[in-house]
Amino acid sequence: MKLFFYLAILLFFPLNIFSQGLRFHGNESLINDRTSYSVFENSSPSFSEKLIINFNLSLLPESNVGYILRLKDTNQNTTYNLMYDNEGGDNTVFKFNEEGRNNLITTLFRKEELANCQWVSISLSFDLKEDSMILSVNENETKIGGLNLQEKWKPIIYFGRSEHVVDIPSFAIKNLVIKDKQQEYLFHLNENEGELVHDSKGKVRGQVSNPVWLINNAYYWAPRASFKSKNVAGLNFNPKTQDIYFFDRDSIMTFNVRTHNISSKKYANELPVKLRLGMSFMDKTDDRLYAYEVYSEEQATAVTAAYLDLNTLIWTSETVDRLPTQLHHHNGFYDSDNQRYIVFGGFGSQHYNKEFYSYDLIEKKWNLLSFEGDKITPRYFSSMCYKKDENALYIFGGMGNDSGDQTIGRRYYYDLYKVDLNKKKITKLWEIPWEGDNVVPVRSMIMLDDTCFYTLCYPEHFSSTFLKLYRFSIKNGNFDILGDSIPIRSDKITTNANLYYNEKLNELYCTVQEFDANDISSVARVYSLSFPPISFDELVGDGKNKAMTYIWLVVILAAVLVGIYLFYRKKSRVKTDINSLDNSNLALEAREEIQRESFSRRDQPNSVYLFGEFTVRDRNNKDITYMFSTKLKQTFLLILQYSIEDGISSQQLSDILWPDKTENKAKNLKGVTLNHIRKALSELDDIELIHDKGFFKIVLSEGCYCDYMRFSEITKEENIINNKELIEILTRGKFLKNTEGEIFDSFKQEVENRSETILQMEIESRYAQQDYQTTLLLVETLFNIDSLNEEALYYQIHSLTKLKMTDQAKNKYLIFAAEYKKVMNENYPTNLSSLLNEKELKR
Template identity: 80%
Template sequence: MKLVVHFVLLLLFPLNIFSQGLRFHGNESVINERTSYSVFENGSPAFTEKLVINFELSLLPPSNVGYIFRLKDTNLNTTYNLMYDNEGRENTVFKFNEEGRNNLITSIFKKEELSNCQWVSISLSFDLQQDSMTLKINDKETRIGGLNLLEKWNPVIYFGKSEHVVDIPSFAIKNVIIKDTQQEYFFHLNENEGEFVHDSKGKARGHVSSPVWLINNAYYWAPRASFKSKNVAGLNFNSQTQDIYFFDKDSITFFNVRSNAVSSKKYENELPVKLKLGMSFVDKADNRLYAYEVYSEEAAEVATSAYLDLNTLMWTTESVDRLPTQLHHHNSYYDAANHRYLVFGGFGSQHYNKEFYSYDLIEKKWSRLSFEGDRITPRYFSSMCYKKEENSLYVFGGMGNDSGDQTIGRRYYYDLYKVDLNEKKITKLWEIPWHGDNVVPVRSMIMLDDSCFYTLCYPEHFSNTSLKLYRFSVKDGSFDILGDSIPIRSDKITTNANLYYNEKLNELYCTVQEFDASDISSVARVYSLSFPPISLEELSGMGKDESMLYIWGVIIGVFVVGGVCVFYVKRRAKKTNTDTHEALSVLERQDEMSQESFERKDQPNSIYLFGEFTVRDRNNKDITYMFSTKLKQTFLLILQYSLEDGISSQQLSDILWPDKSENKAKNLKGVTLNHIRKALAELNNVELIHDKGFFKIVLSDGCYCDYKRFFEIIKGENIVNNKELIEILIRGKFLKNTEDEMFDSFKLEIENKAESILQMEIESRYAQQDYQTTLLLVDTLFNIDSLNEEALYYQIHSLIKLKMPDQAKNKYLLFSAEYKKVMNENYSIGFTSLLNDNKA
């Protein structure tokens, strides 16, 4: 009965601790898709004596300048707005204005003040009796008077786009409170769908268009980036710089999780370590990335560890010392205070490891550590974390056996140990029974307090499987499964996944690195999830009328009591019924889904480079015929360089007329450019200019170019599930049927970016059970890479989900024929094997 009571109490008194809020599409989106939120859609209540508006604000890249909210007094015909300006080099400025008249308050912050906090607290307090107003942003407070306020106010309150105001930065808000001395309206903004906004009592009061409900970010893992390397590569996260590093023997790629910026750089010298497992750790104090191998078959004088100075990109050999055996899937922790690196567990030479080893960065030597207390059995695939307050390591789970000899078989462990580094003592905290498929955790786990820890687990004994986030109780091992799943192919022992926590942005990151059959080439993917994560039940419960929870709590409580009585009778049939129910639910959701429509219709005053090169004039007439082969070459060359400084006159001549004399080339160039200007005169807001020796195509607002828009979107944050980006890509292969060699590198750059985006988008759409869009995107990806096996997988499985097995088989046969034609060998994976794979 105690279990039932606790269950009902949780339903009756839900905790509002989840990630929540409303995110606004800003200037990075077209005007019609920018977010608008009217707080009191059907008439505002009257506030007397005081009007207080409190909310929390998160400023998101690529925010530069725009309006956060507007406040109207219709009786006085007065409007106030809060404007944000981040375009200065050093400062971020908030301005509170009387719209169209004058600035009332200017509040200036150093950029780092706001960049170091995820949420900014904002309060506007109007004293209607004293005719004054106070603006408080975090701890900075400013008071003004003389506003001619009335003692009663029915405010009209907008956040984001409203009426004629369309300049909106990218931002998010949560915990909006509107109150006076007698009443209070609290908006958690914890809806997960729809356009109606409910107050804390469950009443729908507001309306929002084009919303992004942040609660979904706490359940759905968002694909953020992907990387490929033909060499052995490694991954790590630096919470101080907010960078995820992906490195191999030649170069390093930086992915900044805050700005989404990606950059790749070559090393200044050769990496001295021959990477086998690609293991690494970060020294934040010295801004170094250490690459190491615990074991190497190379000569004794060959480096086994080295560090990369992340400021200079110079490698320095650290040590040649090594352990006696390889340790696949070992755990690790960098003890910066004592300049040592600790590892535990792992597998190599047919043995599981039970030892703790320490690498001393000063002595540059490995040594074995000894502990008293309980014994941790030999294992690998464990999870480990460090708790600073206790100077202790925690080790969870894994796979191995008591002897360490791999030949006698293996056990799965679901236990937790505390390793006290002060006392040099190991204490076993608990071991729990496990039901269902055996799983192993990833290397790292997150423990932020004494109550619980988080780690990702997956059944590694399946080829195509899924990672799921688990939250375990530190006290007794009870657990919850949170968030949706992340696909992983676990065929190779080198394949790995890691979990990181970003305190600055309050996010979890999962990195998945999958190696090919050679254990050399790999693909790495990065996902993010808002913290704290939630379960599907919690997601489904967000934003609903809270009064209903009381009723449902009682109803469910009654059913739970009755259900306990028949639980054991029906337990054996439960799995079959659940499987059937889930299968039916998928079909029902498929039928209910409203698939997005993606317009491919060309618009007037536009230039298209995706698909067939097309130019349409201001009247929507196709004038592509005006661009002869030479004009098209010249125009595309200039446009290629126009996102930066342009192309020099000399460079243009060298590429297009390399065999002509200087005078002849100059004349031809002049004639060609005049013809381009004549063609462009049929459009508005586009011109060919010559400035300081460089030619450049200048596209102003009103002239659409899909190539320019493509780069604008991918520099922003909303890459996955971006409808406009999909519409650009599905138009066709970049510069389709333009075969000039001079554009090969140009096309390759765009295709690589498009391929990476399409792979993430396909994976995301498939996970959302949007199979029609998945198929559309797969066809687009095949235009770039006709032998993409991941695309084939999602194509086949989407058709099966849509009950189209014959079409799935036909697609497989077409792929096999193309594979045979290109590779001159048969495709090795059979249709049945492909069907039996299960990524999702």
Template identity: 50%
Template structure:
């Protein structure tokens, strides 16, 4: 193996040494008892320490459940047990270290504001066996007690989370655990799967039940929540308040990423700006959101910039000034010290722009920021822009456009980076790189964290259905790599947009995807990814064998002289990759709860269309819009004996000459057979003049399984399976072509009466969470069903979800007014 292969391996594994990665998250009181997390650090192994020992770890606290026991320490040689109890109810964090069943030994009270923005902080328990004292250290705050009567030699059994009869567990996570004195047991807790825990040397020590390994959150984008608006809406993130905003002219959704809770505020007075694109920026220092539109077609004399006070939610018009032209997909940055917001580039009036326009908050006016010198920066849109406050410099990456700025000349994709020094107004071209993959554009947001690299999301905007991928680019030479998995995006409209945000306190990246169907109504989805993100190769290297960072570096260093070891390491990684791809993947709901398991050889039509091959790899990308249409048509008619070739042709290629249609149909059918060839248990056949799909038990389709379940009206044993299918999302969720209409309608006609019956049954059986889940599925069929709303509101109130019930009611009222044009006639109290 050549030396460059070793260098590449070093560069790939280097990010693994970052202390922010990994951790073990504990499920607490938000889960049923059987699903709560329990971690026995030493398992069946007996260990002992003389004179002293410490238990030290990093801890992260979650708001989901803020009360319960974090750790228990037993002694094999005595009946004395110590525990650490945590209570975050109220304004302070309270920690009580107790001798279990006897007395409180240490009481620590820390102001919430001191810890709330610390994603991780140190916690340490020190046992001085000679001087009979115990100390508790929490983020550099020390608490202690003496005269505890400790043995000179201690045989600890260390338990985190649920253990024995102790079932009150908070939501928390730990990592970098070490126990001992001069001789320490060190547990990085960076496994990606399994219930066996390994120490730093790679030895299997200890066991955990119901774990959530956080290393996966650095690779898999986690879906958080989604919102809808029937009118034009804008979105943004406030890192100070940890809130996402999704606003239109009459209301705003406020989603807190820390608590996972959503509020909705209806404005007393509508936004003074007539929203066209929903563009906006946030002044964090003054708690204001600014909505702006740069240009209007025709006569418009209203406000073009307005500020929203994020404490009172009152709008204030700022200016009515317009720019000379519309600027779709411009880049932007905000200087909080100068109180200036600057946009760059954009597309409008058949031209690409290369101008900088700055809005001055104090003077309430736009001005052309000119006078730049240096390298030529061609007109473009879809550029990614990042601002370095410390150096008062801006980086501009990529986009589309041309040197003349005229659309009629044609456009080209750019893969270049420019640095703009705002002090000297000098533009410097940093690099331009070749691109041999599908053409992509970046999102507006660029995260520049240091002088070496930046992060942005890229996607091929010229495909209706594609994927956003996170890239890390070198600022020095443009070398890059893809991090994390991908995020689906439907980009038929020019108003569709995505963005990337970074919260350095929570160590999280956030992505927003706002999809438009008609340039007015939009859906917003929010995703999160733990920082720093990792590559596909890196996530696979965290195998269930628990290879430690130290062990990997020893292997790598040894490989410099013994290249054969490198080969063995690569071979093992490939084997693990193959094993991982053959495993089951999980789907999560907005709260991160496991909703369903994806299966090999499967196709999902509820929610996002998805296809998994025989190795459980996602091969949805093989199914173009046309292949998806053909598959769904044939599947729909297969139960009736199939669909004739003539009918298939008339639906898919109406009005086309027969000869042309025959050729197109043949190519499409062959491509569909090729794609389905990646799965076992399913086959597309042509029999008696009809195309139809046949399948065996090896193949799974949620649509087919749903029909099987609802055909049996007494499905008590399979109720949870049905709920798992329908709560994945609306049937053919993003499939809006008219040829799907009858398919959707027939499915909804079969589902609705059964679900209405089941929602009533579940409520009277006091299965309130099931009632809520069924209601969401029914709203996908009939969004204005007041009976369903009543059941959902009452179920939420029975579960003490008072705030959620209020939000649901307010959202329903707004939706009702938008569609019906009149006020909803029932109060929240009348539905309770």
């Protein structure tokens, strides 16, 4: 059935929806850390009559001036380049040049014009027969001739830094196509790691150094900003100005999602509303931020709603009208056409609410709304959105009961209602069964079309828990879980989270606001995720797997009608059976459980990670790995390696890193490098580079976390099996992944040998405990170290079989056998039937 799922993707989703892109480190980075992408690294194909290069370009806020693309014609000894200049007053300039000789095309755009679109369409079309070319930027075309082009061209194509050209703006590209009339090379640029670039057929074509693969931005939520207030505060997003507002009684802080700038301003006058829940809504037309409380225990003359003029920062009182009870976790929508604000649901005075109320901005009072049709049971913790083309509200899920009386207990709802504001009618669309931990959605959900909606859900009955992004089918409630998780502490009823969609930047934003024990002071955090979001399977799929997907699609195309029939027959029988998840999702569940139980060690402030990608996070939890150039990283890792014991001597450090330098030269280089390391480490607390008795050493205090140090400490203990922190460290990724250099070979080998031994024992233990999900996760980790580990294959096949996932077991066997054939140049001697018929696992 998985094949039919792939077919459905082909039929119902354009392939480029999963195209993500490649981001380039530009002039903001050291020269050696800037990104360089050679499109055809080993051998460039020959193009006849035409050469067309199309791609989408995203210009990042910090972009200034530099070269985006270079094309070399070795036969003609000619190089062309495409240059970007953002420093020309009100204009942005694209220049197409014959490098070192003259400018051929200059195209001007007003900065605002390009700032309002996330991706710019670029096309360079060379007519080799007519000796002309057309440069197209967002369909703005300029044609030139007389380039002395030949009818055949084997171009050398670079993006970013190349050879002596080091001035690079900060930019990203996606959907790269290079073609003539006979051939086409398509690059989705959706790798998630490494330096090799595959074409759409899965073949390695190019190579990139210092890449930032944007597909990760569609899976990993990126922390963008944080705010604190000693008073009750509120949050909202203004898509018109691209600002997220955090406001309290004294001032308003603004985070611009495009520039990432944060500013704070005092109000011109006092906020007239005494904030308790910090609720708000935006009037984008009049540039107003409304703060309101549906209920207040203050005297009847106390203001319950007011608006802030975002241009003058003057508050104006709106009303003293209020509802009869407090409504925690209610939903709200501002109906700008009718100048009213509609709320639904909520909890207060030990009762769940089922009513719709509307605050009229003209009459300045609350009114009860009435609807016909289906009834929505009293609830709070629901999710709501507005669909403009239908003039309808959609309400999903929540928690409550039929009577509304909190004292008789509560139910979790997984249902969807449509509230037609024209007909004043409510229609229940579906209700789905649920398995596993109960979850509640956040207040807002995103519905961009007629197929699905997105919302964040979390099990609010745990103190330390996680938000997950869900995509639900509007038709039947089938759902997928996308992206990684976001931590949230849900102890206080005032704690809340919201989901926003930014059409201009094609991003999702999650805001999390956590209140302290006094329900007054709070901390708010902002996260971003590229849209459309992806699942774990889509993240880890490599070019070869994608190519196999396309091959399978072609093979089963003739069986499409039968496949669709079987697919829907099974769907109608099992509906949203969560147990149908494949082993990648099962492994992900195990990973998430481990992360929940040891969250404080996962991507926390003041931390250094050597397992997986080398990563350093500063005291504000910002990733500052970019501060460690190749030489700095080598030096830092070398000192850290020896810091387990007494450290490394100054002479030994020089001999390893600068063996070909004179003593004075090596000393100078060493001094400069160590100073840069100390500067980078100054961004963290409780870690320092010291020099004591002729030895250099990295010293960490309790406030700084290093996974390698903890690995070394834990593995010295007597009983290390079932140690959750150790499992978390190992499953983060291969030790010093993508960190090359002979000087680390023995270091990596030592750690991998210890890791392999531990993983083998853990796999055996977890399998004996019938914890097959974690077994699969550990098997994947072991394969990262030893791709031909037969014991890991045995446990993988048997775990999948125990989980009744025989198709996945067959697939994993075929993948292993193919890898065995590739490495050993002979067929794998044991067939799948023999593996499955084994009474005992191989020891």
